[in-house]
Amino acid sequence: MASATFLSTLSLANKNYLLLTPTHACAKGYTNNFRVSNLPSIVVRKEGSVRSQGFVAMQEKGGSTLSDDSRTKTPHVLTVAGSDSGAGAGIQADLKACAARGVYCSTVITALTAQNTVGVQGASNVPEDFVAQQLKSVLSDMQVDVVKTGMLPSVGIVKTLCRTLREYPVHALVVDPVMVSTSGDVLAGPSILSTFREELLPMADIITPNLKEASALLNGMQLETVDDMRSAARLLHNMGPKNVLVKGGDLPDSSDAVDILYNGHNFYELRSPRIRTRNTHGTGCSLASSIAAEVAKGYPMLSAVKVAKRFVETALDYSKEIVIGNGPQGPFDHLLRLKSHSQDCHRQQPFDPSDLFLYAVTDSRMNKRWGRSIVDAVKAAIDGGATIIQLREKDAETKDFLESAKACLRICRLHGVPLLINDRVDVAIACDADGVHVGQSDMPACVARTLLGPEKIIGVSCKTPEQAEQAWVDGADYIGCGGVYPTNTKENNITVGLNGLKTVCMASKLPVVAIGGIGVSNARAVMEIRTPNLKGVAVVSALFDRECVQTETRKLHDVLLGSNIGST
Numbered sequence: 001m002a003s004a005t006f007l008s009t010l011s012l013a014n015k016n017y018l019l020l021t022p023t024h025a026c027a028k029g030y031t032n033n034f035r036v037s038n039l040p041s042i043v044v045r046k047e048g049s050v051r052s053q054g055f056v057a058m059q060e061k062g063g064s065t066l067s068d069d070s071r072t073k074t075p076h077v078l079t080v081a082g083s084d085s086g087a088g089a090g091i092q093a094d095l096k097a098c099a100a101r102g103v104y105c106s107t108v109i110t111a112l113t114a115q116n117t118v119g120v121q122g123a124s125n126v127p128e129d130f131v132a133q134q135l136k137s138v139l140s141d142m143q144v145d146v147v148k149t150g151m152l153p154s155v156g157i158v159k160t161l162c163r164t165l166r167e168y169p170v171h172a173l174v175v176d177p178v179m180v181s182t183s184g185d186v187l188a189g190p191s192i193l194s195t196f197r198e199e200l201l202p203m204a205d206i207i208t209p210n211l212k213e214a215s216a217l218l219n220g221m222q223l224e225t226v227d228d229m230r231s232a233a234r235l236l237h238n239m240g241p242k243n244v245l246v247k248g249g250d251l252p253d254s255s256d257a258v259d260i261l262y263n264g265h266n267f268y269e270l271r272s273p274r275i276r277t278r279n280t281h282g283t284g285c286s287l288a289s290s291i292a293a294e295v296a297k298g299y300p301m302l303s304a305v306k307v308a309k310r311f312v313e314t315a316l317d318y319s320k321e322i323v324i325g326n327g328p329q330g331p332f333d334h335l336l337r338l339k340s341h342s343q344d345c346h347r348q349q350p351f352d353p354s355d356l357f358l359y360a361v362t363d364s365r366m367n368k369r370w371g372r373s374i375v376d377a378v379k380a381a382i383d384g385g386a387t388i389i390q391l392r393e394k395d396a397e398t399k400d401f402l403e404s405a406k407a408c409l410r411i412c413r414l415h416g417v418p419l420l421i422n423d424r425v426d427v428a429i430a431c432d433a434d435g436v437h438v439g440q441s442d443m444p445a446c447v448a449r450t451l452l453g454p455e456k457i458i459g460v461s462c463k464t465p466e467q468a469e470q471a472w473v474d475g476a477d478y479i480g481c482g483g484v485y486p487t488n489t490k491e492n493n494i495t496v497g498l499n500g501l502k503t504v505c506m507a508s509k510l511p512v513v514a515i516g517g518i519g520v521s522n523a524r525a526v527m528e529i530r531t532p533n534l535k536g537v538a539v540v541s542a543l544f545d546r547e548c549v550q551t552e553t554r555k556l557h558d559v560l561l562g563s564n565i566g567s568t
């Protein structure tokens with residue numbers, strides 16, 4: 001054993017544990033120098049209290065119980081809450097919030113509700129001992145960092161939870177003392193209040209009551225102003241939680257959404273603009289889960305609350321017009337994706353390799369020389385028969401590039417022609433282009449894929465079979481192979497010739513578009529190498545360094561049709 005890695009050993013309940021400092025436990029080299037055994041360990045917190053983290057114990061390399069060398073800790077939130085059949089609040093909101101915030105979320109269900117955007121039509125509690133069984137299943141096996149609670153509908157369930165948490169302590173406890181849904185339906189009655197006050201609140205690292213819940217916990221105290229919220233936060237803090245967040249979503253006459261955080265020393269007034277929307281069902285659940293997610297990642301409470309509030313605000317703003325259900329309070333979209341899909345009737349089509357047939361690549365210098373805007377150039381190329389457009393704007397300022405890209409995208413979508421951005425993954429994301437084309441020295445395609453997601457089109461410039469193989473491994477959709485012939489648009493570019501093109505095409509698992517010095521006079525020769533995955537030609541000067549882009553595109557289109565590549 002390496003003595004520098006842990007403080008000492010400890011025996012508890014006839015089991016041996018290693019004591020690790022938090023620094024040791026979190027150090028990046030944790031798994032490099034040591035191998036992992038199945039013994040549990042305990043992390044000593046700075047303030048001296050000892051809480052099990054569920055970390056696995058360390059043994060020096062070469063020890064006898066060696067197993068996986070590369071385990072890293074995934075931040076993990078366990079939500080203990082009720083199911084909402086409409087999936088706007090409760091367990092379903094918690095899962096979505098945790099997914100959006102990038103942590104793992106396990107679930108212990110305390111109640112089933114029959115619920116929609118109108119209200120709660122029914123509720124059925126899960127038997128206490130089955131709640132206990134779910135808790136034990138998760139906590140005895142998985143390394144939970146933070147437990148977040150929502151609907152706890154009976155005294156027995158609250159007591160079961162407190163008892164289990166004493167048996168399986170976790171790093172932090174986030175309590176959303178859910179009592180009444182925003183629709184006004186009771187989710188946990190007043191009989192719960194004394195158990196909340198006496199048992200659960202003192203264990204909490206933070207509690208997040210809304211105005212009604214804060215008032216109920218304080219025997220009906222009236223809460224109508226931000227000052228009232230501060231007083232409530234102080235009184236609730238006296239009940240034992242480390243932090244109190246009184247949420248002001250329902251504060252009357254407030255143009256801002258104001259929450260008060262109190263940690264026993266300082267008050268923080270957290271304000272954001274109030275979003276005008278009906279889609280606020282589940283904001284409380286999502287806020288508490290997002291706080292739990294940030295704490296599970298290791299952030300201090302104030303940062304966790306600020307990030308969580310900004311997340312809810314961003315999602316509400318994004319979702320303000322989505323329509324789900326007919327009731328007064330709809331759910332919002334945690335993953336910020338539903339709006340574009342529901343509203344954009346000219347949305348991106350799936351990638352089709354035949355789109356590579358006549359691939360037009362713009363060039364800002366050529367457009368300037370001929371006195372046309374990039375938008376006019378793209379329009380003319382599409383009118384001439386271009387089947388895919390790539391914007392290659394090496395000189396443009398980012399702001400101008402983005403504006404042009406948005407304008408070009410509108411035209412391309414109207415005509416069902418995909419629009420790709422050269423190099424600039426950031427611009428592609430910002431304008432929601434159909435994809436990117438990257439070179440060997442640009443952002444690697446695998447990183448672009450992570451940033452862009454699975455549907456976007458990614459092309460990679462390749463000169464060799466090895467590069468083509470790597471593009472496939474990295475998740476690209478096609479490769480551009482060239483320069484086939486010498487060209488002025490790329491200085492010092494090594495040409496691969498028709499033989500090089502053929503070699504790459506034979507090796508490539510991806511469809512190929514040929515590029516470099518190709519135009520009306522030689523396109524036919526290129527296509528006549530006749531390998532099945534050569535799908536078309538990409539062209540810059542032959543279209544854009546000419547007086548009439550549309551005429552040149554049409555000529556090239558006719559040549560390509562004549563070479564009859566569609567049938568190969």
Ligand SMILES: Nc1ncnc2c1ncn2[C@@H]1O[C@H](COP(=O)(O)OP(=O)(O)O)[C@@H](O)[C@H]1O
Nearest residue numbers: 210247248249250257258273274275283284287
């Ligand atoms: N219309 C809104 N615009 C922006 N933020 C809001 C809005 N409504 C609620 N929030 C925020 O959402 C979180 C949940 O608050 P609240 O709605 O009061 O809780 P609950 O959902 O438990 O009733 C708080 O951070 C609050 O400030």
Ligand SMILES: Cc1ncc(COP(=O)(O)O)c(N)n1
Nearest residue numbers: 082083089090181182282283
């Ligand atoms: C199962 C369940 N848990 C919690 C809430 C509170 O959510 P909100 O106050 O945002 O309506 C709810 N409506 N349903």
Ligand SMILES: [Mg+2]
Nearest residue numbers: 182249283284
């Ligand atoms: Mg609410």
